[in-house]
Amino acid sequence: MALMPVADALAAILDGADPLGEEMVALDAAFHRTLARDVAARRTQPPQAMSAMDGYAVRAADAADLSARLSVIGEVAAGRPFGRTIGKGEAARIFTGGVIPDGADAVIIQEDTRRNGDTIAITEAATKGRHIRPAGVDFREGDVLLARGIRLADRDLSLAAAMNHPQLAVYRRPKVAVLATGDELVMPGTTPGPAQIVYSNGYALRALARAEGADTIDLGVAADTVAATTDGIRRARDSGADILITSGGASVGDHDLVKQSLEAEGVTLAFWRIAMRPGKPMMHGRLGAMRVIGLPGNPVSSYVCAYLFLVPLIRALSGRKAVHHTRETALLGRDAAANDQREDYLRARIEKRRDGQLIATPVDRQDSSLLGFLAAAQGLVIRPPFAPAAAKGSEVDILRLPE
Structure with missing residues (x-):
């Protein structure tokens, strides 16, 4: 099977990825959830x-x-409307948020007055409408202020x-199950034996998925x-997972059994090799x-592929309007x-010059097993297939990695 281009692989993954069903949640549970309906003011x-x-x-x-x-005829506090009309030569003491009494059309701030008993003198002339918030100045009943498909921020909840x-x-929320494979893997905090390594991929994958909701x-x-x-595949299915992520066992070695196991369980594979680096053996x-x-087992390949393919899939199933990563120059x-x-x-450090120009410097070593260099990177430099050599200062496309 020929290597599938990255764009085609992403299109295959997103094919038919419609938003999951909707549910009603309280405001305190809605932070970073995706709106399923437009919200109009009541x-x-x-x-x-x-x-x-x-x-x-x-x-x-x-x-x-x-x-x-002016004669002061009463007081208006927030939540306590004034029951009288302001007549000629009259004023009412008013506090922020108080309803403007009938007859009044301006507010003179306290600092611009001098009070003597029930009479005030002014030190700055009033202007009609000044210091008054008109009815509906923020929004009116029926105004649609939150649109379906947005991911709710803190201000949106307010x-x-x-x-x-x-x-x-x-x-x-999409439910993502993560299954690692490999006799060589031991859990963090244990002492690896000969030829064993500490399992790390799942921690980044689950955090990445949770960060996307x-x-x-x-x-x-x-x-x-x-x-x-x-x-493991059956446990994912029985859990009701919307997405199963496997890590490791995706290449063509004799001990890489994920493809064989998936097909044995009835999984129809759209592809299992992609024309990208890192991450060619992806299914x-x-x-x-x-x-x-x-996903591949090498930790950098696993993470980069998850960032490029899993994140857009989660966004699509979540109903987000913005599904794809944004490229920058x-x-x-x-x-x-x-x-x-x-x-x-290419994993790269991203810096911004004083003039606002971004500088992307690929890290020293691009080996797909080197987590230290991945952790030091802030973005990915994208080099298209068959791109010629590029000199320092050349323009390139980049993707920012999550902060």
Whole structure:
């Protein structure tokens, strides 16, 4: 089977990836969830004209010059409307958020007045409408202020509450199950024996999925047998996972049994080799409604492939409007060699010059097993297939890695 281009592989993974079902959740549970419906205001904000400052509600015509003296006829506090009309030569003490009394059309701030008993003198002339928040200046009943498909930020929750929504309709979180394979893997905190390594991939994969809004299931590490691998696949299916991620066993060695086990369980594979570096031995298929992505075992390949393919899939199933990563342009911080038929994703440090220009400097070593260099990188430099050698200062496309 020929190597599949990256764009084709991503298209295959996203094919039919419609948003999952919706559910109603309380506002406190809606942070970073994706809206399943537009949200319209249930009320007008503010519902009436209100004072924006502490001061006095007056008729602007009565306070147009500094010789004015006005009689104070009462007080208006937030939540306690004034029951009288402001007449000629009158004023009412008012506090921020107080409803503007009938007859008044301006507020003179407290600092611009001098009070003597029930009379005030002004030190700055009033202007009609000044220091008043008109009814509906923020929004009006029926205004759609939150659109379906946005990922709710903290400010969005405050807005939804102000619009009088105690709950919101959001898409269900995708459930991502992670299964590692490999007799050589031992858990962190143990002492590896000869030829053993500490298992690390799953921690990054689950964190990456959770950061995108998914729920995760840790299926642990399966031994290098068909029986153990198929047991893990079945546990993922029985858990109701929307996505199964396998890590390791995706290449063509005699002990790489993931492809064999997936096919034995009825998974139809769309591809199992991609024209990219790192990450050529990657698989994708489906088992009923569950989508399967088989990642390479090398930790850098595993992470880069998950970032490029798993993240957009989670976003699509979550109902997000913005599914794809955003490419940016940077200047190379060092020379880059010519490329072969595989699309390269070079781990790179990203810096911004004083003029705003981004500089992307590939890290010293690009080996797919070197986690230290991955952790030091802030982005990926994309080198298309058969790209010629590029000199320092050349323009390149980059993807930012999560902070």
